[in-house]
Amino acid sequence: MEAVCIVQFKVFYRVGVAGEKAVLLDERITDSYYGICFGANVACFGRNWISQFIKTINKPFFIDPVTYVIQFDVENISKEGELKKSYSKLFSEYGLPVMETNKQMKPTDFNDDRLTLFIQKVLDFQKNFTQSASGSQQSLFDYAELLGDPVPSSSKVPEFLIAPYFLFENTDDGWYALNLKILAISKQRSDDIPIYGMICTNFDTLQKSSEVKKIIEDYSKMDGIILWISDLNEYRMNRDELISYLKFINQLKNIKCDCITLYGSYFSMLASKFGLNGISPGIGISEFKRVRDQPTGGTFSNKYYIPEAKTMAVEADARTFYVDNPSTLCTCVICKGEEINTIKDIHSFFEELDSTKAKSHYCMNRYLELEKIKSLSEGELQSILDNDIEFCETNIGQVYKIPFSHLFSWKSAIAKFVSERDDTSS
Numbered sequence: 001m002e003a004v005c006i007v008q009f010k011v012f013y014r015v016g017v018a019g020e021k022a023v024l025l026d027e028r029i030t031d032s033y034y035g036i037c038f039g040a041n042v043a044c045f046g047r048n049w050i051s052q053f054i055k056t057i058n059k060p061f062f063i064d065p066v067t068y069v070i071q072f073d074v075e076n077i078s079k080e081g082e083l084k085k086s087y088s089k090l091f092s093e094y095g096l097p098v099m100e101t102n103k104q105m106k107p108t109d110f111n112d113d114r115l116t117l118f119i120q121k122v123l124d125f126q127k128n129f130t131q132s133a134s135g136s137q138q139s140l141f142d143y144a145e146l147l148g149d150p151v152p153s154s155s156k157v158p159e160f161l162i163a164p165y166f167l168f169e170n171t172d173d174g175w176y177a178l179n180l181k182i183l184a185i186s187k188q189r190s191d192d193i194p195i196y197g198m199i200c201t202n203f204d205t206l207q208k209s210s211e212v213k214k215i216i217e218d219y220s221k222m223d224g225i226i227l228w229i230s231d232l233n234e235y236r237m238n239r240d241e242l243i244s245y246l247k248f249i250n251q252l253k254n255i256k257c258d259c260i261t262l263y264g265s266y267f268s269m270l271a272s273k274f275g276l277n278g279i280s281p282g283i284g285i286s287e288f289k290r291v292r293d294q295p296t297g298g299t300f301s302n303k304y305y306i307p308e309a310k311t312m313a314v315e316a317d318a319r320t321f322y323v324d325n326p327s328t329l330c331t332c333v334i335c336k337g338e339e340i341n342t343i344k345d346i347h348s349f350f351e352e353l354d355s356t357k358a359k360s361h362y363c364m365n366r367y368l369e370l371e372k373i374k375s376l377s378e379g380e381l382q383s384i385l386d387n388d389i390e391f392c393e394t395n396i397g398q399v400y401k402i403p404f405s406h407l408f409s410w411k412s413a414i415a416k417f418v419s420e421r422d423d424t425s426s
């Protein structure tokens with residue numbers, strides 16, 4: 001399949017727990033995002049509810065195969081000396097041996113036959129994920145049909161499949177060579193679903209131009225690219241690091257390949273102007289993740305998204321700020337239902353703020369931000385950041401515990417990147 005140039009920016013929300021269903025199915029929210037995605041371990045463990053959710057929501061989805069976990073000590077994904085259930089189920093889907101704690105696989109553990117079978121199983125797991133409804137689920141569908149209720153279609157396929165992938169430190173790494181072999185074998189499949197390659201590496205790699213050139217050349221043969229740059233924390237990166245990220249994305253744009261980042265926050269949405277086609281964060285959580293961190297679902301507790309600071313604040317800190325600045329509280333469709341005139345109103349707003357509402361407010365703001373970014377030219381991006389910076393300096397300053405210094409780095413990174421790029425091209 002030929003690579004195509006994608007113009008739409010896609011926000012896929014990574015779903016970790018069943019509680020997010022309510023947010024994503026809320027009709028005020030459903031049009032605010034493009035699709036959903038799951039880690040394969042979560043998908044495998046919650047297969048029934050997840051496949052039903054995918055059918056009900058009827059939106060594009062993909063499954064991250066999370067194959068990298070076997071590179072590291074399985075202790076990371078074990079509990080009391082035994083592999084966690086979600087992973088033992090997944091490993092059996094993938095045809096992997098159950099490994100003992102303190103064991104990890106090496107690139108050389110895969111001979112050709114084993115590798116081919118492994119790739120097939122990983123891709124088939126994603127492709128056929130929604131196919132097998134359990135007996136009890138099927139009888140529920142049959143019953144719904146009998147009553148004349150809408151029955152979700154029998155199966156849905158992902159928007160794209162992701163080839164098995166491993167973290168590589170550099171292009172001389174044995175895992176890099178294995179990744180390329182996997183991509184070559186994956187390409188031979190005759191599916192009608194595109195197959196994407198995952199570039200999973202450390203941030204250092206992005207800062208070496210010869211490495212970047214080789215990686216892009218090697219991955220450009222795929223139908224699309226998923227990026228997982230470990231340590232790419234948009235809130236903590238300095239200007240030059242952010243520029244390296246933009247340069248990398250801009251080079252991917254030149255190969256006209258769909259490119260979506262795993263995780264990602266507002267800065268990655270700004271990067272849509274320079275070639276990025278999508279992000280896949282959790283709702284209000286997991287906007288970045290280090291590959292070597294223990295894979296957990298992440299937790300979302302008592303936080304509220306501050307639209308102008310483009311970050312989540314602890315509920316108590318957000319409340320303190322809005323008690324002093326009630327007129328600046330969000331007016332999105334989720335929050336505006338409340339008549340906010342007094343300090344007492346602010347207190348009751350935060351008392352009623354549960355995680356569903358906080359997440360819905362996050363989704364709604366992401367949507368509004370993206371619509372705004374779409375309508376602006378590259379040059380105007382800096383002026384919307386200027387407005388946010390002015391708001392934060394005037395109203396938040398050093399007084400409240402709401403960080404916003406990342407806005408300065410984002411703005412100067414974009415300004416420098418644009419001027420350097422234009423200098424080179426003129």
Ligand SMILES: [Zn+2]
Nearest residue numbers: 330332335361
């Ligand atoms: Zn809101």
